[in-house]
Amino acid sequence: MDKAIVLTGGLFDTVHAKTAHGLVRGSERFEIVALIDSVSAGKDAGEVLDGQHRGIPIFTSLREFIASHTEVMVSWCIVGVATKGGVLPEPIKVELTDALNAGIGIVNGLHEPVSEIPELANLAAARGLEIVDIRKPKSFRELNFWSGRIKEVACPKIAVLGTDCALGKRTTARFLNKAMQQAGFKTEMIYTGQTGWMQGAKYGFIFDSTLNDFISGELEAAILDCWENEKPDMMFLEGQSGLRNPSGPCGAEFILSADAQGVILQHNPTRLKFKSLEQYPMDIPALEDEVELIERYGVKVIAVTLNTYLVSLEEARQFQRTYEEKLGIPVVLPLEDGVDRLIPLLKKMIVN
Amino acid sequence: MDKAIVLTGGLFDTVHAKTAHGLVRGSERFEIVALIDSVSAGKDAGEVLDGQHRGIPIFTSLREFIASHTEVMVSWCIVGVATKGGVLPEPIKVELTDALNAGIGIVNGLHEPVSEIPELANLAAARGLEIVDIRKPKSFRELNFWSGRIKEVACPKIAVLGTDCALGKRTTARFLNKAMQQAGFKTEMIYTGQTGWMQGAKYGFIFDSTLNDFISGELEAAILDCWENEKPDMMFLEGQSGLRNPSGPCGAEFILSADAQGVILQHNPTRLKFKSLEQYPMDIPALEDEVELIERYGVKVIAVTLNTYLVSLEEARQFQRTYEEKLGIPVVLPLEDGVDRLIPLLKKMIVN
Numbered sequence: 001m002d003k004a005i006v007l008t009g010g011l012f013d014t015v016h017a018k019t020a021h022g023l024v025r026g027s028e029r030f031e032i033v034a035l036i037d038s039v040s041a042g043k044d045a046g047e048v049l050d051g052q053h054r055g056i057p058i059f060t061s062l063r064e065f066i067a068s069h070t071e072v073m074v075s076w077c078i079v080g081v082a083t084k085g086g087v088l089p090e091p092i093k094v095e096l097t098d099a100l101n102a103g104i105g106i107v108n109g110l111h112e113p114v115s116e117i118p119e120l121a122n123l124a125a126a127r128g129l130e131i132v133d134i135r136k137p138k139s140f141r142e143l144n145f146w147s148g149r150i151k152e153v154a155c156p157k158i159a160v161l162g163t164d165c166a167l168g169k170r171t172t173a174r175f176l177n178k179a180m181q182q183a184g185f186k187t188e189m190i191y192t193g194q195t196g197w198m199q200g201a202k203y204g205f206i207f208d209s210t211l212n213d214f215i216s217g218e219l220e221a222a223i224l225d226c227w228e229n230e231k232p233d234m235m236f237l238e239g240q241s242g243l244r245n246p247s248g249p250c251g252a253e254f255i256l257s258a259d260a261q262g263v264i265l266q267h268n269p270t271r272l273k274f275k276s277l278e279q280y281p282m283d284i285p286a287l288e289d290e291v292e293l294i295e296r297y298g299v300k301v302i303a304v305t306l307n308t309y310l311v312s313l314e315e316a317r318q319f320q321r322t323y324e325e326k327l328g329i330p331v332v333l334p335l336e337d338g339v340d341r342l343i344p345l346l347k348k349m350i351v352n
Numbered sequence: 353m354d355k356a357i358v359l360t361g362g363l364f365d366t367v368h369a370k371t372a373h374g375l376v377r378g379s380e381r382f383e384i385v386a387l388i389d390s391v392s393a394g395k396d397a398g399e400v401l402d403g404q405h406r407g408i409p410i411f412t413s414l415r416e417f418i419a420s421h422t423e424v425m426v427s428w429c430i431v432g433v434a435t436k437g438g439v440l441p442e443p444i445k446v447e448l449t450d451a452l453n454a455g456i457g458i459v460n461g462l463h464e465p466v467s468e469i470p471e472l473a474n475l476a477a478a479r480g481l482e483i484v485d486i487r488k489p490k491s492f493r494e495l496n497f498w499s500g501r502i503k504e505v506a507c508p509k510i511a512v513l514g515t516d517c518a519l520g521k522r523t524t525a526r527f528l529n530k531a532m533q534q535a536g537f538k539t540e541m542i543y544t545g546q547t548g549w550m551q552g553a554k555y556g557f558i559f560d561s562t563l564n565d566f567i568s569g570e571l572e573a574a575i576l577d578c579w580e581n582e583k584p585d586m587m588f589l590e591g592q593s594g595l596r597n598p599s600g601p602c603g604a605e606f607i608l609s610a611d612a613q614g615v616i617l618q619h620n621p622t623r624l625k626f627k628s629l630e631q632y633p634m635d636i637p638a639l640e641d642e643v644e645l646i647e648r649y650g651v652k653v654i655a656v657t658l659n660t661y662l663v664s665l666e667e668a669r670q671f672q673r674t675y676e677e678k679l680g681i682p683v684v685l686p687l688e689d690g691v692d693r694l695i696p697l698l699k700k701m702i703v704n
Contacts, residue, residue, distance in 0.1 A: 084497060085497035085569075086492065086497075086565065111492045111563075112492060112493075113492070137489065137563055140438065140463045140464060140465070140489075141464075145436060145437035145599075146598070148598070148599075151633065208564055208565035209564070209565065210563070210564050211463075211489055211561055211562070211563060211564070212559055212560055212561070212564050212567055213463065213560035213561065215564055215600065216598070216600045217437075217599075245608075246500070246502075246609050246611075247498040247500075247568055247609065248565065248567065249568070249604035249605055252601035253601055256596060256597075256598040256601050257598050257600070257601065259598075277500060279500065280500040281503065282608075292648070293645075293649075296645050296648060297596065297645075298596075
C-alpha cells in the first residue's frame with residue numbers, strides 16, 4: 001500500500017473533514033502515516049476523531065513532518081476536506097505546493113481540479129509527479145444510461161440512507177460490510193463518494209460529479225459490474241445527502257434505480273438543522289416521518305443507525321429505546337456498539 | 353427571428369420527438385419553416401402533432417427542401433429528437449452534413465456534442481458555420497452551489513411536475529405562463545431542458561447535463577436571476593422526469609431547493625408503464641398515490657393536468673370527473689381546453 005498524508009487545513013475537528021475521518025478509520029488503498037492540521041497538531045488523529053489511538057500523528061505543516069521523517073517514503077498527499085461547492089481552501093493549496101516540491105503526488109476529491117491550477121500543474125509536470133483529481137467529471141461517452149438490467153442482480157442490496165448529509169452513511173455501510181464479511185458472508189460495498197474510492201472500495205462511482213442524466217445509469221452499472229465479477233451474497237449501497245435536504249435532495253435513486261431490497265437509515269437525534277444550513281427556515285424531518293417517506297417509495301426501513309455527534313451516550317441510549325418502541329425495528333449505535341446486532345436480520349434477507 | 357428547420361429522423365410521430373413538438377407549438381427564439389422527417393413527409397407538422405394546421409411542411413430530406421426553396425434564408429438546423437442516452441441517430445447525422453454543406457448552422461440538444469464529431473466540426477470550421485451544443489456541460493467554475501437565497505424570492509413559484517417523463521410538463525408550463533400573461537399578470541417560466549431554451553425561455557438551465565452536486569444551485573440561481581431582473585408576479589418551473597421514474601427519479605429539487613408554493617401535476621391516465629420501460633416490472637404509480645407522495649414533501653398539489661395521448665376525448669372526460677371527485681382539486685385538459693380554468697386559483701396565490 002502507498003503511504004499517504006492527509007491535509008485538512010485546520011478543519012479536522014469539524015464535519016467538513018469527513019474524507020479525512022474516513023481515511024483515519026481505515027483504508028485499503030492508502031496507508032495513512034500522518035495528518036496535517038494546524039488546529040489539532042500535536043495530537044493523534046484517532047484520539048481527536050473518537051478517542052481511539054491509531055498511531056497517526058498530526059503535524060502543523062507538511063514541512064514539519066518532512067523535517068522529522070526524512071526516512072519515510074510518502075507517495076501521496078490527500079486533500080481530506082469536503083468544502084461547500086468543492087473549492088480548494090487556500091491553506092491547503094500552500095501545503096500542496098510544498099508536497100510537490102518534496103516529490104509527493106496529490107490525490108484530490110474536491111470539485112476544483114488541482115490539475116487545472118497552473119502553478120501546481122506546472123510544478124507537478126516539472127517534477128514528473130501525478131495529480132489525481134477523483135471528481136473530474138466523466139464525459140458523456142464514458143457514462144452509462146440506466147437500462148433496467150438491475151433486475152439481473154440476484155442478491156439483496158441494502159441502501160444506507162440518511163436524514164442529512166455528513167452523518168456517517170459511508171462509515172455505517174463500511175461497518176456493515178465488514179461485520180457481514182467477518183460473519184462469513186461475501187458482501188460488497190458500492191461507493192458513491194470520493195472517500196469510498198480513497199478507502200479502497202472497488203465498485204462505485206462519484207455521485208456529485210456525474211452529469212445528472214447518468215446518475216441512475218452509473219449506479220446501476222457499478223452494481224452490475226460488482227454482481228458479474230463477485231457474485232456476492234449482499235451489497236451495501238453508500239447513500240448521499242438526504243431525501244429532503246434542500247441543498248440537494250437525494251435518495252430515491254438508491255431505492256428505485258438501484259432496486260434496493262431494504263434501507264438502513266442513519267440519523268442524528270439532536271441535529272435539528274441540515275448541515276451548513278443552520279439559518280435556513282427548514283428543519284431536518286423527524287425520524288418517523290422520514291421512515292414513512294422512504295417506505296412510500298416501496299421499500300422497508302429495516303434498521304436505524306444513530307450518529308451520536310454532540311449527543312451524550314446516556315441521551316443516545318434514551319433515543320435508541322424510544323425509536324425502537326416507536327418504529328418496531330432495531331436501532332443501533334455503530335461507533336459505540338458496532339453493527340453485529342443487525343447480522344441476523346441481514347442474514348435472513350439472503351436467500352440461498 | 354432566425355429561420356430554422358427541425359430534423360426528427362423519422363421519429364416526429366413518437367414521444368421521442370418532444371423537442372420538435374415543442375418547437376412546432378411555438379418558439380420565440382426560432383421561426384420554424386419546415387421539418388425533415390421521412391415517415392411524416394408530405395403532411396403539415398401541426399396537423400400530425402394535434403390536427404391543427406400550422407403552415408410547417410414536412411419534407412423527406414433537407415435536399416428536397418432546399419431544391420424547392422432556393423429563396424428562403426435558413427440559419428439553423430435543429431436536432432428535434434431526445435434519444436435514450438442522448439446519442440445522435442445516424443440518419444440525422446447525414447442530414448446535418450447536408451445542412452453544413454448548404455451553409456446552415458446546427459443547434460443540438462442531445463448529450464452527444466455535434467461539435468466533437470470530427471467530420472461535422474471540420475466541415476463547420478471550413479464553412480465558417482456555428483455548431484451550438486446546448487447540453488455541453490458547464491465546468492465546475494461556471495456552476496452555482498445552492499445557498500438558501502431562494503427565500504429572497506417574494507413571488508409564488510409553481511412547479512409543474514409529472515408522473516413520468518415526456519408527458520407535456522414543459523407544454524403545460526408554457527400554457528400556464530401564457531394564460532396568466534394574457535390575464536394581465538407578469539409571469540415567467542423557468543426552463544430546465546433544451547427545448548425550453550430553444551423556445552426562447554430566458555431563465556433556466558439544462559438539468560440533464562449539469563453535474564449532480566450543482567443541480568439545486570443552478571435551479572436556485574436561475575430563479576434568483578429571474579426574480580432580480582423581472583420581479584414577476586409568479587414563476588412556473590418546468591419539472592423533469594417523475595418522482596418515481598426508476599431511470600432517473602426527480603422532482604424533490606423543485607419542491608425543496610426551488611421552494612415551490614404549489615405543484616401542478618401532469619399525468620396520462622392510461623399510460624401504465626414508464627416511457628421506454630414497457631418491459632420493466634414497475635408501473636407508473638396511481639395519481640392519488642403520487643399526490644400523497646408530493647404532499648409529504650410539504651407542498652400542495654393545486655391542480656392536475658391530463659396528457660391525453662392515446663386517450664379518447666370521452667375517456668379523458670371520464671378520468672377528469674373521477675379524479676376531480678377523488679382529489680377535490682381542478683383537473684384540466686390543457687391541449688383540449690387550455691388552462692384558463694386555473695387562472696382564479698393562481699391569482700389567489702399572488703399576494704399584493
